[in-house]
Amino acid sequence: MSNVKVFRLAYADFFSQEPKKMVDYYTTTLGYRIMEEQDGITYLSNGVDHHNIVIRPGNQKGIRSYGYQLDGKLSLEEVQAQLHSQGIDSTLIVDGKPGVSRYLELHDPAGNTVELFTVMAQPVIGYGTTGILPLKLGHIAFYAKNFVETVEFYSDVLGFTFTDKIGEAFCNFLTCNHEHHVLNIVSSDETRLHHIAYQLRDAGHQYASSDILAKQGLNVLWGPSRHTAGHNIATYHHDSDGNVVELYTEMDVYISELDIFEPRPWHQELPLKPRKWEGLSSWGTEFEVDLAKI
Ligand SMILES: [Fe+2]
Structure with a gap:
């Protein structure tokens, strides 16, 4: 088993054919x-962080790379050696981008570019007004070819923990901290973003967010409804490129020492342990119908 340990998803780096519109979405919306x-x-x-989102011009929409922060107990050189011993090639990049002076670049079995680092600059620019x-930025869900190998990579190589699944071999939820999921990996014959998700404060913030989206002509595609896996209240909409964005609150909190989730009144079994779910909504909302085109 690997000693390499990721503890958070720090940033997503997007390609965009219309980067100015994407930057406007991220700043204005x-x-x-x-x-x-x-x-x-x-x-x-x-x-706080130097960056949590990167927008760069490209010939297509979607993700160029994901940035994960390591716990720092191993140097990047030691991480690289450990990855190498597991048959995984990586490249140490120095001064390759602002904010992260050193990182390892590698590919997961699905083909995603992964950047691993221990230190990011924190200039504390403050929240917008x-x-x-x-x-x-809370979690990423992506369609993955080589589904089984990809789940094993995040579990066995980067230190993620299985928390839930939908169906037997369709969709696995993984965490690298106390949140129910930081990754949601969906089996597919192609690898691409399913959705990117941002955490909100509470239900009031959820309603206010939908009002802001409506004023900016961005339709809510689904929700609010409560998911089964994670029990987060969620809404989904498209960013300016058509990437699906989830806004959520009240996600389950994972207690790794007990392998259970903190009890909540809406849990139908107590204590709630990682398990398999059949549907996506605990309220019966037809997520699968509404979001069929994602
Ligand atoms: Fe999600």
Whole structure:
């Protein structure tokens, strides 16, 4: 078993054919702040980190790379050696991007580019004053080819823990901290983003966020409804590129020492342990119908 341990998803780095519109979405709609622009690439922060979102020009929409922060108990050189011993190639990049002076670049079995780092600059730009202002980037869901190998990679190599699944071999939820899921991996014959999710404060913030979206002509695609896996209250909408964005609150809190989730009144079994679910909504909302085109 690996000693390499990721503890958070720090950033998502997007390609965009219309990067100005994406930057406008992130600043005007979500309330992120521009930290830095360099070589046509925009680095956006939601308060403390140098960046949590990167927008760069490209020939397609979607994700260029995901940035995960390591716990720092191993140096990047030691992490690289351990990955190598497990047959995984990586490249140590120095001064490759602002805010993260050193990181390892590698690929997961699905083909995603993964960047692992121990230190990110924290210039503390502060929260914006308008827009939705999420608490943070919470999780990524992606369609993955090589589904089984990809789940094993995040579990066995990067230290993630299984928390739930939908169906027997369709969709696995993994965490690297106390949140129910930081990754949601969906079996597919292609690898691409399913959705990116931002945490809100509470139900009132959820309603206010939908009002802001409506004023900006962004339709809510589904929700609010409560999921089964994670029990988060969620709504979904499209960003300016058509990527699906989830806004959520009240996600289950995982207690790793007990392998249960903190009890909540809406749990139908107590204590609630990681398990298999059949549907996606605990309220019976037809998520599968409403979001069939995602
Ligand atoms: Fe989600």
